[in-house]
Amino acid sequence: MLVVFIRTIILYTIVIVAMRIMGKRQIGELQPFELAIAIMISDLASVPMQNTGVPLLHGVIPILTMLAIQIIISFVSLKSTRARNIICGKPSVLISAGKINENVFQNELYTLNDFLEQLRSKDIYNIADVEYAILESNGQLSVVPKAGKRNVTPEDLNLNVKYEAPALELIIDGDLIKENLKNANLDKHMLEAELNKIGIKQIKDVLFASIDCDRKLFCQAKEKRSK
Template sequence: MLVVFIRTLILYIVVIIAMRIMGKRQIGQLQPFELAVAIMISELASVPMQNTGIPLVNGIIPILTMLTAQILISFISLKSYKARNIICGRPSILISSGKINEQVFRNELYTLTDFMEQLRSKDIYDIADVEFAILETNGQLSVVPKAAKRNVTPEDLNLSVKYEAPAIDLIIDGELVSSNLKKTGLNKGTLEIELKKIGIRSIEEVFFASIDSDGKLFCQAKEKYRT
């Protein structure tokens, strides 16, 4: 039993490292060859887990081989446009200038039912509202609504807007994110002073804290420290 536990733990770590090296994309964002590699790696790991008669190295070496192949293919795709088209394919234009390209639907084995489902997930309920629709190489659908159906933006109204950057996390579950704190130009002492102004005695009492592009601090204390 202990042997099985150790073998499973080792293979689990190897698979996690392999998937981490492959990148941070979700399953729905993977290219077909990347998805194939991910599935094969999981299969290669499951066999030695179930059969202790198979040497552990016989499971690790194929995983590393598949990982090496995936990295090599990704590198080739990165360096060569032609190779990227061969390996990943090209985006397919399903609707162009409001006109449905029937032949493209047939070539991609993509039904109108699937297409309408994807449109609804993007809050578009009428195919007549679509100016362009592109089926990306990873299977995701990109849609450009017709001008009259797009959401109004400040630019449409000739309004000027101020710059707004994403908020920076400073404290997560009582732990200070020092690298982010340096980006803000603040220091730990200054932050602690700001916390005391809102009744929080120490960083350990904070569940989450962030600062926005205007320098405004958002902070929420842990439940046991709330009054």
């Protein structure tokens, strides 16, 4: 039993490291070859994990081999546009200038029902509102609505808007994020002083705290303090 436990931890660690090396893209954003490699890696890990009669190296070596293949393919795709088109494919224009490209749908084996479902997920409920629709090589759908159906932007109204940067998380579940604190030009003593103003004496009592580009602090204490 101990052997199985140790083998499981080793294989799990190797798979996690391999997936991290492969990149940060979500499953729905993986290219076909990346998805195939991810599935094969998980399958290769499950065999020696379940069967202690299979040497551990018989699982580790194939996983490392698949990882090496993925890195090589990614590198070739990065350096060569032609290779990228062959390996990953090209985006397909499903609707161009408001016209449905029937042949593209047939070539991609993509039905109108699938297309309408994807449109609804993007809050577009009328195909007539679409100016361009592109099926990306990873299967994601990109849509450009017609000009009259797009959301109004400040630029449309000739409004000047101020710059907005993402808020910096300073404390998450009682843990201080020192890097973000430094990026916000704050130190621990300054943050604690601000927390004291709202009745929080210790950082560990904070559930979440962040600061926005206007230097406004948002903070919420853990529930045990609010009772």
